[in-house]
Amino acid sequence: METATKESAPTLRTNALLNALKQIVRAREFFLVVLIVFIAIVLHLETGHFLTGRNMRAIALGFSAHGIMAVGMAAALVSGGFDLSVGSVYAVGGVVTAVALREDMAFGGLPIELAMALGTLAGVIAGFINGLLITKAGINPFITTLGMMSIARGVGYVITEGSPIARLPQEFFKYGQGAAFFGIPNVILIALVIIFIGDILMRRSAVFRQIYYVGGNPEAARLSGINVDRVRIGVFTLSGMLAAFAGVLSVSRFTVADPGTGMGFELQVIAACIIGGASLNGGKGTVLGALLGLIFVGFINNGMVQLRVPVYWQNLAMGVILLVAVGSDTLSQRLQARPRVKRTEA
Amino acid sequence: MPPLLQASGIVKQFPGTLALDRVQLDLYPGEIHAVVGENGAGKSTLMKILSGVYTADAGEILFEGRRVTPSTPREALQLGIAIVHQELSLVPPLTVAENIFPGRLPTNWLGFVKYGQLFRDARRVLDDLDVHVDPRALVSDISIANQQLVEIAKALSQNCKVLILDEPTSALTEREVEILFSLLKRLAAQGVGILYISHKLDEIFRLSDRITVLRDGQYIGTVKTAEATTDMIIRMMVGRELGSMYPPKADEIGQPLLEVRDLRLPGSSAKINLALRAGEIVGVAGLIGAGRTELARAIFGVDPITDGQILLDGKPISISSPSEAIQHRIGYLPEDRKAAGLFLDMSVKWNIESVNRPAVTSYGFVNPNREAELAREYISRLEISTPSIEQEVRRLSGGNQQKVLVAKWLAIRPRVFMVDEPTRGVDVGAKSEIHHLLRELAAAGVAVMMISSELPEILGLSDRILVMHNGAIVAELDGNAATEEQIMHYASGQAAVAV
Structure with a gap:
């Protein structure tokens, strides 16, 4: 540290450039892109049809709902929390929309867009309650969202009495099954748009920037004039909203609202975010990273299917990948941190 | 009288920095020896080497005339070198007594802690130091100053001969500092050698017998406190004259x-x-x-x-x-x-x-x-x-x-x-x-x-x-x-x- 005292402006600028370059190379995203390309090439050479439009489309379709949820989850992780209830809220969102659409049920058949909004609103409410419990009642995010995970799942079952809701209006399916541009399925486009906007907002928006400060050091954030509670409530509300919206879209795609769907999504999405560089300690992570984490997981899953790895192995493999990804990160951080001990105070 | 601890030619290299460059230090029994220097001078690194947290790349440490190379804090403790870090290392939800004897709790044949004996032992250690803290109190309930004293009691309960203190007064008030100082002086009188790191020169002048100055990882010199002045120490620390320590006061005050x-x-x-x-x-x-x-x-x-x-x-x-x-x-x-x-x-x-x-x-x-x-x-x-x-x-x-x-x-x-x-x-x-x-x-x-x-x-x-x-x-x-x-x-x- 002592070497870099009081540089003149030009050196500072060249250094900044060099540093920016170093940061890009050192960033988790860069590493992941390299890894993803590598895996894709290996799988393609191995199977001969991995990098085809059809296969890519299948992977993207399979993970579009996760992609939407990952935006909210990334925000939750950056804020220093996480949301275990997204899988259940995903199911509830779909169920509420389906109920609202059916003429023979409680709402007597609402217009399609209104029914979709209502389903999404269910997620907003669940997320808002999560936020309130975490901030105002001081229950930690793990317990709060674990509780909400169970409650939302229960609500879905109570509403449907356990059986899936089908016989929905044909018109509703255009969102989930259509392909409005260049034959790319709508659900993929919608997911990409949400991810894109989410990434820009997290990167640049002044409001979203507060999430990083809150996750980095809540006390310092409070003393810096940030309304920490409001930010946390906002983040969980966002996460609930996106999860429910993803659920609504999936009903439109599969034509059936199943109260038991989305189980385990929360862990898959959290894993993708963590592989993408988010930290459970908060203050770190990007939406882009979460997307790359998801692509990585998606490629591995798909690759295993293509290579005819028995299904039973897939859970095992995913767990190992998560631990290796996070473990290597922690280790490299610790290695980097070693000289720091001296540098900060010698 | 031979020195209790003698370090010479200590070198420690970290990636990118030479943290210590042939540094020396000696400590006599019963001496309070202050080590000063600006941040980054290498004080803490040197103390971490003496207490086994780091190992030196070169140099030699003599403890009671024998050459030693403590490579873990535990080894240093067994030799009789204890360190009280700037950040306290107590466990707040446990009692004072449990904190004084971590890993050395008296147990019965079933492996259960004999609390009666534990509290009696702790009481004795604290009484010896004239520290008035209840061994049954939780560490989280006692003041920072008392936590500091408990930390010292913990070090001394392991029969230490060299006590290293890193910025011990940064969280203490004047009165608490007095209590700490009188304890340190009593310990020195009993023959314990004390290495004292601090930024506060007034404290060092009140407390120490000798002062060693480090700068940028180098040994600058050791002086007897009685023969030193504040200006002289500051000059040695920064390598230049600091103008007036404090800026002139306001001549005009507004609304x-x-x-x-x-x-x-x-x-x-x-x-x-x-x-x-x-x-x-x-x-x-x-x-x-x-x-x-x-x-x-x-x-x-x-x-x-x-x-x-x-x-x-x-x-x-x-x-x-x-x-x-x-x-x-x-x-x-x-x-x-x-x-x-x-x-x-x-x-x-x-x-x-x-x-x-x-x-x-x-x-x-x-x-x-x-x-x-x-x-x-x-x-x-x-x-x-x-x-x-x-x-x-x-x-x-x-x-x-x-x-x-x-x-x-x-x-x-x-x-x-x-x-x-x-x-x-x-x-x-x-x-x-x-x-x-x-x-x-x-x-x-x-x-x-x-x-x-x-x-x-x-x-x-x-x-x-x-x-x-x-x-x-x-x-x-x-x-x-x-x-x-x-x-x-x-x-x-x-x-x-x-x-």
Whole structure:
């Protein structure tokens, strides 16, 4: 540290450039892109049809709902929390929309867009309650969202009495099954748009920037004039909203609202975010990273299917990948941190 | 008498830095030996080598004449070398006794702890040191000063011959420091050798027998305290003459900017009245728990006031959150920069803009050019030494971290600036820079309120001194005429009725 005292402006600028370059190379995203390309090439050479439009489309379709949820989850992780209830809220969102659409049920058949909004609103409410419990009642995010995970799942079952809701209006399916541009399925486009906007907002928006400060050091954030509670409530509300919206879209795609769907999504999405560089300690992570984490997981899953790895192995493999990804990160951080001990105070 | 501990030619290399370059040190039984140097001089590294946290790359350590190479803290302890770190290593939810004998708890044949014996043993250790702490008390319930004493008791209970203390007084009040010092002197009289690291030269002159000075990882020299002067030590530490330690005081003081009327702190019945005027530095002295930090936090809206009134420019305002205080351009630099001040894992840039976020925002989005500009402006203004604006604050030295913290508050161009222990854990050079900066701010018309537990700092910098005791302001003294004795007299509550 002592070497870099009081540089003149030009050196500072060249250094900044060099540093920016170093940061890009050192960033988790860069590493992941390299890894993803590598895996894709290996799988393609191995199977001969991995990098085809059809296969890519299948992977993207399979993970579009996760992609939407990952935006909210990334925000939750950056804020220093996480949301275990997204899988259940995903199911509830779909169920509420389906109920609202059916003429023979409680709402007597609402217009399609209104029914979709209502389903999404269910997620907003669940997320808002999560936020309130975490901030105002001081229950930690793990317990709060674990509780909400169970409650939302229960609500879905109570509403449907356990059986899936089908016989929905044909018109509703255009969102989930259509392909409005260049034959790319709508659900993929919608997911990409949400991810894109989410990434820009997290990167640049002044409001979203507060999430990083809150996750980095809540006390310092409070003393810096940030309304920490409001930010946390906002983040969980966002996460609930996106999860429910993803659920609504999936009903439109599969034509059936199943109260038991989305189980385990929360862990898959959290894993993708963590592989993408988010930290459970908060203050770190990007939406882009979460997307790359998801692509990585998606490629591995798909690759295993293509290579005819028995299904039973897939859970095992995913767990190992998560631990290796996070473990290597922690280790490299610790290695980097070693000289720091001296540098900060010698 | 042969030395107890003798280190010579110690070299320690870290990636990118030579932390210690052929450093030497010797310690005699019964001696209190101070080790001083600016941040980054290598004091802590040397102590970590002596106590087995690090291993030296070269050099030799003789302990009681035998060559030793402690490679873990446990080995050092077995030799009889114990260290009390700056950050205490006690376990708060356990009792004092359990903390004194960790890993050495007396157990019965079933492996259960024999608490009766444990508490008796702890009592004996504490009594030997004349420390009045209940061994059954939870560490989380006793004061920081007592925690420090427990930490020393823990070290001594393992029969240590060399006791190393790293900045032990940074969280203590004057009176607690006295208790610690008398304990250290008694230990020395019993033949324990004490290595004492501190930034506070006045303490070192009061306590030590000899002083060793390090600078930039090099051994500069060892002098007998009785033959040394403050100026001489500072010269050795910084390698240059520091101008006058404190900047000259204000010659012109303006109108009251911020006034507090009949404010009552929680748990106190006293009403606080004060005015902070443009152009002056008001020092707030008092013991820990006197309500100094609580006062600043109340004004800043962290713990909003329930009783009383705050006026800005003569008009009553209500502040119910920090963001409202910031809108009135009131700044508050908290005492604990790591816990409450900085975002340690974030860049210098993000830290500097963390309060004045609107300055780098246009149309709701953060503007990278304005971010860089703002960061560069304050890096150069405060001479923050960092390789880039993207550097993680965690990787900066203590002094530079503190400057980043000051910078983030200067970025709102405060009219009223309350600073809480602004130079805690900061080296002599950075300390003086911060003092001059506070004076410049005042001269530019800012009302500065400085809370400090360091009396020389209070006396050297303040135009006016408020002394607090038990949630009340018990004295207002002229910064040019007050003395340490006077302040201590009021701070300890001996004259609470007089004002």
